[in-house]
Every structure is written in structure tokens, then in C-alpha cells.
Amino acid sequence: MKARRTWGRVVLYLVLIAGALFFLTPFAWMVSTSLKPDDQVFLIPPTWIPDPPMWSNYLRLMTEIPFLRYFGNTVFVTVLSVTFYLASSAVVAYGFAKLRWPGREMLFYALLATMVLPPQVTLIPQFVMFQKLGWVGTFLPLIVPPLTGSAFAVFLLRQFYGAIPNEISDSARIDGASEWQIFTRIILPLARPALATASLFIFIWTWTDFLNPLIYLTDDRTYTLAVGLQQLSSTRAAAWPLLMGGSLLMSLPIILLFFFAQKTFIEGVSTGGLKG
Amino acid sequence: MARGPATAPGTRPKMSAKQRRELWLGLAFVSPWLIGFVVFTLYPVVASFYFSFTDYNVVSAPRWVGLRNYVDLWNDPLFAKSLYNTLYLAAIGIPVSLFLSLVIAMLLNRKMRFQGVFRTIYFLPSVVPAVAVALLWRWFLNPDFGPVNQMLEAVGIAGPGWLADPTWSKPALVLTGLWGVGGSMVIYLAGLQNVPVQLYEAADLDGASAWQRLRYVTLPMLSPVILFNLIMGIITSFQAFTNIYVMTGGGPSNSTLVYALYLYQNAFQFFRMGFASAMAWVLMVITAGALVLIFRTSGWVYYEGRS
Numbered sequence: 001m002k003a004r005r006t007w008g009r010v011v012l013y014l015v016l017i018a019g020a021l022f023f024l025t026p027f028a029w030m031v032s033t034s035l036k037p038d039d040q041v042f043l044i045p046p047t048w049i050p051d052p053p054m055w056s057n058y059l060r061l062m063t064e065i066p067f068l069r070y071f072g073n074t075v076f077v078t079v080l081s082v083t084f085y086l087a088s089s090a091v092v093a094y095g096f097a098k099l100r101w102p103g104r105e106m107l108f109y110a111l112l113a114t115m116v117l118p119p120q121v122t123l124i125p126q127f128v129m130f131q132k133l134g135w136v137g138t139f140l141p142l143i144v145p146p147l148t149g150s151a152f153a154v155f156l157l158r159q160f161y162g163a164i165p166n167e168i169s170d171s172a173r174i175d176g177a178s179e180w181q182i183f184t185r186i187i188l189p190l191a192r193p194a195l196a197t198a199s200l201f202i203f204i205w206t207w208t209d210f211l212n213p214l215i216y217l218t219d220d221r222t223y224t225l226a227v228g229l230q231q232l233s234s235t236r237a238a239a240w241p242l243l244m245g246g247s248l249l250m251s252l253p254i255i256l257l258f259f260f261a262q263k264t265f266i267e268g269v270s271t272g273g274l275k276g
Numbered sequence: 277m278a279r280g281p282a283t284a285p286g287t288r289p290k291m292s293a294k295q296r297r298e299l300w301l302g303l304a305f306v307s308p309w310l311i312g313f314v315v316f317t318l319y320p321v322v323a324s325f326y327f328s329f330t331d332y333n334v335v336s337a338p339r340w341v342g343l344r345n346y347v348d349l350w351n352d353p354l355f356a357k358s359l360y361n362t363l364y365l366a367a368i369g370i371p372v373s374l375f376l377s378l379v380i381a382m383l384l385n386r387k388m389r390f391q392g393v394f395r396t397i398y399f400l401p402s403v404v405p406a407v408a409v410a411l412l413w414r415w416f417l418n419p420d421f422g423p424v425n426q427m428l429e430a431v432g433i434a435g436p437g438w439l440a441d442p443t444w445s446k447p448a449l450v451l452t453g454l455w456g457v458g459g460s461m462v463i464y465l466a467g468l469q470n471v472p473v474q475l476y477e478a479a480d481l482d483g484a485s486a487w488q489r490l491r492y493v494t495l496p497m498l499s500p501v502i503l504f505n506l507i508m509g510i511i512t513s514f515q516a517f518t519n520i521y522v523m524t525g526g527g528p529s530n531s532t533l534v535y536a537l538y539l540y541q542n543a544f545q546f547f548r549m550g551f552a553s554a555m556a557w558v559l560m561v562i563t564a565g566a567l568v569l570i571f572r573t574s575g576w577v578y579y580e581g582r583s
């Protein structure tokens with residue numbers, strides 16, 4: 001019995017290590033390629049160790065393509081989107097969670113319905129609308145809609161507000177506090193964990209978003225990283241060290257965020273998953 | 277409303293002053309979302325339905341053509357091809373990734389050394405941006421200069437052309453998708469941790485085998501999570517766009533031309549907005565149909581508190 005259990009362990013670890021290799025090898029290839037001298041990129045058979053490692057490839061990323069500009073654009077769009085999404089969703093969620101009013105349930109169902117609506121259905125009229133406003137080619141189509149909140153964030157925050165007992169806000173109400181005061185002074189400070197989860201996920205969506213920047217950012221100077229790297233891959237298809245270095249730098253903020261906020265991450269994925 | 281002739285009593289339930297105040301307060305709080313809902317969802321849904329019956333290139337006004345776009349869709353071989361490719365990727369990709377992420381989650385749910393390290397490694401690829409994943413795998417699967425075929429060769433297998441070969445391009449996309457399986461794995465892990473320990477203790481008392489514990493405790497308790505992952509899988513694979521746009525652009529010979537990509541091409545490259553809108557509505561009907569089918573056949577899902 002004991003021997004069988006030991007063997008089971010050995011097999012388990014072997015399987016897990018094989019899996020880990022499957023998940024890690026592409027990362028290693030990305031790092032390796034990003035450091036290769038140009039003449040070692042297209043070798044048969046391919047090599048793994050760049051000789052010598054060209055750290056200057058990362059410098060070339062800044063000089064040969066406007067990587068820093070793309071990075072700055074992405075930061076700009078992401079920071080504004082996260083701020084706008086969060087601010088509006090926090091207010092809206094209060095209206096759905098803590099106030100009673102006729103029509104509330106119906107509108108909340110409408111909000112849930114927007115989460116499963118294929119974005120393709122609204123994509124074209126939205127484009128036409130922004131085109132008529134003269135916004136195509138600017139950041140506006142990316143940062144104005146966030147002012148109206150995100151259905152996902154509203155849903156998440158509503159769940160969280162709902163779990164905050166009403167006694168505190170009721171006594172504040174008796175003391176003459178307005179709903180807005182209750183929201184900003186009582187509910188919002190208590191909801192910090194949920195706000196953190198929501199902002200983490202919105203950050204990732206906006207940082208990685210490709211379709212919207214592809215459609216609306218028509219000028220090279222406004223490109224975000226996602227669009228900029230894709231464009232680079234079609235104009236300089238052989239520039240793999242730059243493409244891999246750029247992909248790595250694009251992924252790095254999210255990977256770092258994951259290591260610093262692992263708990264928020266995992267809890268967010270799982271609560272979003274289980275309650276959705 | 278305020279002036280005008282008074283409505284006859286009883287025709288409409290009148291709100292008290294308090295209810296009206298509550299209504300306005302509630303609407304004030306949800307107004308950011310409500311405005312966005314009307315402007316960015318409700319109006320576009322109506323407009324896109326109208327566009328789907330018109331010939332529209334954005335420059336000149338939409339021209340009513342009745343059902344022509346839908347007839348054109350029906351006769352368009354590329355439409356059929358894109359639908360086939362999408363369904364193919366869903367039919368292979370979803371079951372494989374559902375199964376694998378479940379198996380990995382069950383392995384990583386055991387008490388063992390390095391559990392956290394393994395979980396991190398398995399989860400990490402799922403947070404890499406889609407464009408980065410697509411570029412990486414395009415290069416990783418390169419048949420001549422990438423390491424995959426080199427490793428296959430080392431064990432005596434002549435590797436295929438992957439993304440360059442119409443018969444292997446779709447399997448290559450499925451493989452790429454499996455790299456991000458950590459996302460659903462984490463959801464399963466959370467589900468596994470919610471299974472009450474007493475159930476396993478009771479099963480042990482009854483002398484249940486490992487297989488019986490899996491079949492009669494773990495899987496039923498996990499079934500809502502499986503349903504959730506299945507639905508998410510259907511929604512995301514029907515809308516798959518970014519990875520394919522970056523990896524293949526639909527090629528070679530349209531073998532990876534998926535639905536959302538063909539829709540994008542029609543709308544933003546050929547400016548056939550009416551045709552693309554018709555495609556969007558067909559996608560909506562297909563998605564809704566698939567979800568209804570899933571819910572209708574979801575008798576296998578066990579909900580606590582309901583027998």
C-alpha cells in the first residue's frame with residue numbers, strides 16, 4: 001500500500017512537471033529570442049542561448065520603433081479608463097444595491113443582459129456614431145464610454161455592497177445623512193476590496209484590448225501597445241527580437257501585478273466565476 | 277404631466293410623493309449607466325438591426341434593400357467557411373480545455389509540496405495579453421526556425437507546418453488556446469475548495485472508491501462551475517478575434533477565417549456595414565440558440581438546496 005502511494009506521488013509530480021514545461025517553455029523562447037543577435041534568429045536548428053545576449057535589443061525597441069510612445073499611450077488610456085469605469089460603476093452599484101425604487105429590478109436585468117450581448121451587435125453603429133462626431137482617430141471613443149460604467153464592475157460591486165449590513169447606513173440616515181454622504185463616507189470605504197478587484201480586471205482588459213484601438217486609433221502616434229506591436233509584426237515580419245522584447249515588456253506590468261496582488265487576482269477570478 | 281387634464285382615477289396606479297422621490301433618487305444614482313445603456317447599447321442594437329436590412333458604406337446614407345444581406349449571407353461561401361471554422365474550433369477547443377483545466381485543478385487541489393509554485397506557473401500564461409500570446413505562438417510554432425518542430429524532430433517526428441498548413445492551422449490555434457487554460461483552472465480550484473469535507477468523509481465511511489468519490493461527490497458538486505466554464509467557453513470562442521487576426525489573419529487559404537474576423541473584414545475593410553450588421557445578428561441568434569440549448573439540457577447540473 002505504502003509503495004503504491006509513493007509511486008502515485010512520483011507519477012503525479014512527473015505529470016505536473018511535464019505540464020509546467022508546457023506552460024514555461026514559450027516564456028523561455030520569448031526571453032531567448034528577445035536577446036538574440038539578428039543573425040541568430042533564423043538558424044536551423046534553432047538555438048536557445050543567445051551568444052552574446054544582446055541587451056541592446058531593448059534599447060533598439062526605443063529607438064527603432066516608437067515603443068515608449070505606445071507604452072505612454074497605453075498607460076494614458078488605461079489609467080483614464082480604469083478611473084472612469086470605477087468611479088461611475090461605484091455610484092451606479094449603490095443605486096442598484098442600497099436604494100429601493102420602482103423599476104430597479106427591470107433595469108438590473110437589462111444590465112445583466114448587456115453582459116451576454118455579443119459586442120459585434122453594437123460595434124458598427126458605435127463606430128458610425130463616433131465617425132459622425134469626428135472622434136475616430138482620437139482617444140475619445142476609448143475613454144468616453146467608460147464614464148458610463150462597466151456592467152461587470154457594477155455587478156461585482158452590487159454583490160459586495162449588498163453584503164454590507166444596512167444597520168450602519170440606517171442609523172446614519174436617522175442622523176440626517178443624505179444618500180450621497182452614506183455612499184461616500186460609509187459604503188465606499190468598506191468596499192475597498194471589491195474596488196481593488198474590479199480595478200484589477202478593468203486594468204487588464206484595457207491594457208490588453210486590441211479590437212477597439214484597432215478600429216479607432218488610425219494614427220500611428222496614438223497607437224497602444226497592442227496595435228503598435230501588431231502593426232510592427234506586419235511591417236517588419238523578421239524583427240522577432242524586437243517583437244518578443246516588446247511582447248515581454250507589454251506583459252510585464254500584468255505579470256508584476258499578478259505577483260503583488262495574487263490573492264485579489266485569484267479571488268476575483270473565482271468570485272466572478274462562481275457568482276456570474 | 278404636471279399640468280394637462282387630470283387622468284381619470286384608476287387608469288394608472290399613482291405614485292405617492294415618497295415613491296416618486298425614491299424613483300428619482302434611484303435613477304440619479306444609476307444615471308451614468310442608464311445614459312450609457314441608451315447611447316452605447318440600446319440605440320446601437322436598434323440601429324444595427326436596421327442597418328442589416330440596408331446597403332451602407334458609412335459615406336452615403338443607408339439604402340433599404342430588404343432581406344438581401346441575409347440572402348447574400350446564405351449564398352456566400354466565405355460566410356459558410358467562417359461559420360464552419362468557428363464551430364470547428366469551438367467543438368474541439370471547448371471540450372479539450374474544459375477537460376484539461378478540470379484535471380489540472382483536481383491534481384493541484386491535492387496537498388503537496390510546491391503546490392503554490394505549480395498553480396502560479398499554470399495560471400501565469402492566462403494573464404499574458406492576447407496580442408503578445410499570438411505573436412509568441414506564431415514564432416514558437418514556426419515550422420523552420422521555432423523550437424516545437426525541433427523538439428518533435430528530436431523524438432523522430434517530422435513536425436507539420438502548423439499555422440502555415442491549412443490542415444494544421446486550426447489544431448495549432450487550439451494548442452495556443454490551451455496555453456491559457458489556467459483561467460478556467462482557477463475557477464475550478466475555487467469550486468473544489470467549496471465542496472464540503474463532510475461529503476468526502478461520509479463517502480469514506482460508506483467505503484467509496486476513488487472513482488465513486490469523483491463520480492458521486494466531486495463532479496456533481498462541481499457541475500455549476502462546469503456549466504459556467506462551458507458557457508464562457510461558448511461565448512469567447514464564438515467571438516474569437518484577436519489571437520487569430522494576429523496569428524494568421526484568417527489564412528492559409530481561409531482555413532482560420534473565423535466568424536468575428538470575417539465580420540470585421542466586411543465592416544472595416546470592405547465597408548459593407550449592412551452585410552456585417554446582418555452577420556452580427558446571425559451571430560447573436562446562434563449564440564442565444566446555443567445558450568438556450570445548454571440551459572435546456574442542463575439537467576446534469578446539481579444545485580445545492582434543490583434535488
